Amino acid sequence: YISKIIRESGINMRKYTGKCTVDTSCFEKIDSKEKSYFLGYLFADGCIYGRDKNAWNTSLCIAEKDRYIIENFSKACKSTYSIRIVKKEKPTWQNQCGVSITNTEFTNHLRNLGCDENKSETGIIPDCVVNNEILLSRFMNGLFDGDGSLSRSHKYYTYPCVSFCLNNTMTIQVEEIIKKIINKKPQVLKLNKICRIQIHKQQSIDFLDWM
Numbered sequence: 001y002i003s004k005i006i007r008e009s010g011i012n013m014r015k016y017t018g019k020c021t022v023d024t025s026c027f028e029k030i031d032s033k034e035k036s037y038f039l040g041y042l043f044a045d046g047c048i049y050g051r052d053k054n055a056w057n058t059s060l061c062i063a064e065k066d067r068y069i070i071e072n073f074s075k076a077c078k079s080t081y082s083i084r085i086v087k088k089e090k091p092t093w094q095n096q097c098g099v100s101i102t103n104t105e106f107t108n109h110l111r112n113l114g115c116d117e118n119k120s121e122t123g124i125i126p127d128c129v130v131n132n133e134i135l136l137s138r139f140m141n142g143l144f145d146g147d148g149s150l151s152r153s154h155k156y157y158t159y160p161c162v163s164f165c166l167n168n169t170m171t172i173q174v175e176e177i178i179k180k181i182i183n184k185k186p187q188v189l190k191l192n193k194i195c196r197i198q199i200h201k202q203q204s205i206d207f208l209d210w211m
Contacts, residue, residue, distance in 0.1 A: 022101050023078040027109040030128050033138040034076050039115060039129070040139035041069070043170075044146025048107060048117045056107035061086070061098030069145075070097050077106070121193060124169050136177065141211040162199040162207055171195040181210050 030036050042048075042060065050056040060073060070083055079101055086096040101107070110116070113126045129139045143164065150160045166174060171188060174197055178186045182203040189196040199207050 020079070020081045020102075022081065022103050022106050024103060024105040025109070026077040026106065027113060030113070030126070030135060033134060036129055036135040036138040037142040038073050038076055039110075039113060040142025040144075041073070041146040042110065042142075043115050043119055043123055043125075043139075044143045044148075046110075046115065046146075048110060048115060048119065050104075050107075050117070054104060055102070056104040056111070057100060057102045058107045058110060059098060059100040061096050064095035064097040067097045070099050074099055077101075119167075121167050122169060123167060125173050130173070130177075137211055140174075140177070144211060159201045160204050160208075162204045164197045165191075165194050166197065167194055171197060178207060182206050 027035065027039065030039060042058070045060060045062060047059045047061070048056070049059075060070060062069060064085060067083070073079075074081070074083065079099065081099050081101050083097060083099050086098065088095050113128075114124045116123065125136075125139065129135045144162075147165060149163045151163065152160055164174060171194075175186060175188060178197065178199060182199065184203055186203075187198040187200065189198070
């Protein structure tokens, strides 16, 4: 009734569809350091799933203290999807911050790059990244920020230990990448369906500098 009165008064109304938008071509081609970084981050910490073959979703959920990463990701892909906060359920847990992009075209570009629903077991770094050192360093940076770790086994040790947990296929790729950077094969520990790659001593600093 109210909208009818407004229309009869000659006031133009913009129709609100409530539909969120995203740059569906964002990951169609990896042609920037920013895209390569977020591709690596999605490989590490993203979630790709679909209700059926025509309805695919990309989501990213991390600790609320790292909200800026979600905000930068949303900005990079021009997303208007809302960023949501999930409150912790236990005192020892952290609040989570995430975004879920329900767009099949957007998600299919990621799936075509190997970042798909089975990436934890079969994902591989795409050739367009492997064959470009600048893009590769940013991809590895995103991969490390998403799922890597730094540690020291003793407080008197000068150097940190850099670690990645990867599937078997990506382990072979990353092992060769690291070998070229530090001129030495990293340590690889097999853990059931995944492997842990570790870099020690000065080589860990060299690798971090490269990223």
